[in-house]
Amino acid sequence: MENNDKLYYADAYCQTFTSTLEEAGVDQAGRPYVVLRQTVFYPTGGGQPCDLGTINGVRVVEVEEIDGQIRHFLERSLPESAAEVTGSIDWERRFDHMQQHTGQHILSAVFDDTFGAPTVGFHLGTERVTIDIATAELTEETARQAEQLANRIVFENRPITARFVTTEELSAMPLRKQPTVTENIRIVTIENIDHNPCGGTHPSHTGEVGPIKILTWQRNKGNVRVEFICGWRVLTEMGKNMQTLQTLSKQLLAPERELPAAVDRLQAEAEKMKKALQTAETRLLDTEAKELLQQARSVQDALLVTACFSQRPMPSLQKLAQRIAELSSQSVALLFAANEKTQLVFASGQAVHYPMNQLLQEVLPLIEGKGGGNPHMAQGGGIASIPVQQVMEHAANRLEQALNSKTTVTKE
Structure with a gap:
């Protein structure tokens, strides 16, 4: 196409035009297109996106210059009878x-x-x-x-x-x-x-x-x-920014110019509340660990703690198991959670010498699971194919058998 047929060069403000249809086709991707004798539609190039609009009322979805042709890709093909067309660009976009x-x-x-x-x-x-x-x-x-x-x-x-x-x-x-x-x-x-x-x-x-x-x-x-x-x-x-500022001003009960100071106060209060919540969670966790230890049963010289939970996050399980092991060097905590998958955490006090990572590997096949850890702390998870209670019973029985078969616990 000659430059004088590229009407967007002659007049960037031109929005509508008429032209003769020189070619109509479908590209390899199945997109219908037309090539016109002259056009106002700017094709993608030079870092600038193409114009959009309509040709004979049919939406133009892309404009590209290919092998010297400016192809106007359409939402649907024009009627075969179309010979002269009228085009109109989206002026707001242009x-x-x-x-x-x-x-x-x-x-x-x-x-x-x-x-x-x-x-x-x-x-x-x-x-x-x-x-x-x-x-x-x-x-x-x-x-x-x-x-x-x-x-x-x-x-x-x-x-x-x-x-x-x-x-x-x-x-x-x-x-x-x-x-x-x-x-x-x-x-x-x-x-x-x-x-x-x-x-x-x-x-x-x-x-x-x-x-x-x-x-x-x-x-x-x-x-x-x-x-x-x-x-x-x-x-x-x-x-958009003014609307955001006005909304924040109402929520924080502060004029717009004082919003930074109001946010600073809010952050300080949130940090204070976060620390208070962490302290409260630690106390609750400590209380829960002590209650579970009171319900523990003796196996040889070990205190066996087992518990199942519903929808309890893995980090929470880990903290609870770790706290039980800290409170009693002779404790073994076998904790389970029925989440989207079955999750388990095993922990033992320092006086227990049966490796928790070994026990974990003996239990994980039941749930086609994966996991790891060390002799005193191990965790893993797998598919919930069997009831979590059954997994817990298997782990407890396996531990009891191991503890009863030989001396695995050393008294303090």
Whole structure:
């Protein structure tokens, strides 16, 4: 397609058009498409997403330039009788892309000219825009200054031109970067700041870009990736942030300007409550461990504690078993939980010499389980194919047999 048939180059503000249908087909992925004599639809390229819209009322879902053809991929095929078509782009989407792309040109120029950080990567996303700038770090002060300078250029409403240039004209221009093609080179110029090879769509003046707002940045592959938004996206983001602030203000009973202090107080209170809860949990765990020890039965010189629980997390089982072993050096705790799978924790006091990890390995085959540990603490789990009570009884019987068959416990 010739450049003069790419109507988005002639007039970035054109929203509707008529054209003759040159080709209709289906690609290898089964997507129907049409090729037109001329088009307003910008195809994906140069870091800018494609235009969407309709052709003869059928939704355009993707636009790509393939082997010199601009293919308009459609939600469904056009009628075979279609010869002349009418197209209409989603103007809100197009203008958003114009704002973001031109804002990128401005911000990149500022970072390059003022701070010596050229742009080496660009992505225009559906919610955020990013540029990768060649610098080791970006400070808060530098980001603030860059944002102010970029917005000053916006408010000065400088003219923007975009045109195809000759080789002679190109050689006289102070280009921001070298073109990636050798013919049909299009230069976008922002007065007194930028000459950039670019095939994207842009407004006629910088004022239409609207405010430019840097959101965040981080190191990325030796550069710094800067995330920002422009124009209507800034207003949308501000609206969301204001709604969030108002909600937090009501919830925390504090004016917006006092929210940071209110959050600090809330965090301090939460930390205090967390410590109090941990203390209470420790006391409850200690009480539970003592009660279980009182119910223990003697096997040789050991105190055997067995217990089954429903929906008790593994960390809680481990803490309880460990506490029982700490309270009595002659104790053996066999604890079980019927969760999504059967979980078990075995622990023994220091005076017990029958290895808990060995006992675990003898029990796990019952539930096709896996686990491990050491002689005084072992844990594992497996499928709940049999009642957890049956697993507990098997473990207790196996331990009793081992303790009764030989001397495995040494008195303190």
